[in-house]
């Protein structure tokens with residue numbers, strides 16, 4: 001199983017056989033409050049009839065359509081809607097089947113862009129420590145968890161990593177963006193000095209690092225990265241696989257933080273996790289640079305059999321309708337404030353070393369059990385499950401990212417349960 005301690009799972013499996021709204025349902029009928037939105041996917045809540053019906057309708061109307069030299073209406077409609085949601089001139093959409101494929105596609109587009117404009121030496125890509133960009137070869141290479149790279153040999157050549165932005169001493173219990181740490185964007189200048197800007201194609205970062213424990217960007221950090229990338233002709237990619245589609249409000253984190261990347265990657269919430277899908281959204285100049293050569297030439301030799309799958313697009317269009325109708329892209333500032341207050345009310349609870357929040361995202365760093373990293377957060381995950389709440393264990397952090405339709409009462413249940421569990425586990 002993916003990212004699973006398989007033997008432990010077999011000994012004590014957690015199985016969900018159904019879901020509805022804010023809940024998963026176990027085979028024996030227990031309703032579990034979903035504090036994870038699946039895996040940061042189900043932003044509009046589970047099994048929304050509007051989305052399920054759109055999937056069924058599309059499966060009857062056009063089950064599959066290749067996007068190689070052919071088209072179908074849903075893919076273009078959906079691309080158009082995503083472009084409207086994305087900031088500024090991020091208007092060109094390339095569909096993939098996952099966040100990992102979106103990341104590898106974005107890296108390839110950045111390399112192809114540099115190549116197309118004659119900067120053929122620009123083959124290096126830069127990620128960041130504690131970044132997560134999926135598990136294909138490109139994403140694994142730029143990812144910032146050495147444990148994810150170690151078993152797999154060489155991966156991509158020519159990769160560098162910026163330092164991460166987390167410093168507990170400086171930023172513990174910050175709400176939203178830490179005031180400390182903006183200067184860390186200048187670490188890109190170190191890489192530029194070491195490698196030469198003329199060798200660097202792209203920098204990829206998550207605006208909020210998600211999988212490694214919800215690290216909102218320090219004040220000024222993203223702006224400074226933008227500035228340096230512009231100055232040195234480096235493509236800036238924001239990996240919004242988690243932050244896209246309402247998680248941090250305003251549709252995309254790029255809108256929320258008002259920093260314009262050249263490329264956005266997204267997936268997960270794109271169609272409420274209902275059908276595998278991801279997308280890359282690129283700015284006008286990236287797209288235009290690739291549109292050269294004879295008219296019969298393939299401008300970007302890249303793609304997947306199921307790119308723009310009609311059923312995934314239908315699910316996506318229905319998701320956007322639901323989210324727009326219910327204001328879920330924008331986010332409800334009062335509800336988010338309530339969520340943030342509830343999360344930070346756990347300051348002082350046993351084991352809690354830090355709490356970070358932004359939008360409908362929260363993470364609790366727990367004091368690790370000596371010599372057994374991750375043990376306590378896993379105990380927290382199991383304890384919460386026993387009490388009817390699903391939270392995610394990520395290393396020594398407990399991560400919360402509920403569907404955006406959560407009620408105040410459910411927020412109370414979520415954090416109340418978490419406090420009880422933390423007070424009861426060793």
Ligand SMILES: Cc1ncc(COP(=O)(O)O)c(C=O)c1O
Pocket residue numbers: 097098099100101103132133134135206210211239240241242267268
């Ligand atoms: C920021 C980010 N990028 C990429 C991915 C990979 O997405 P997928 O698992 O759909 O391949 C993830 C998955 O969690 C992610 O959080």
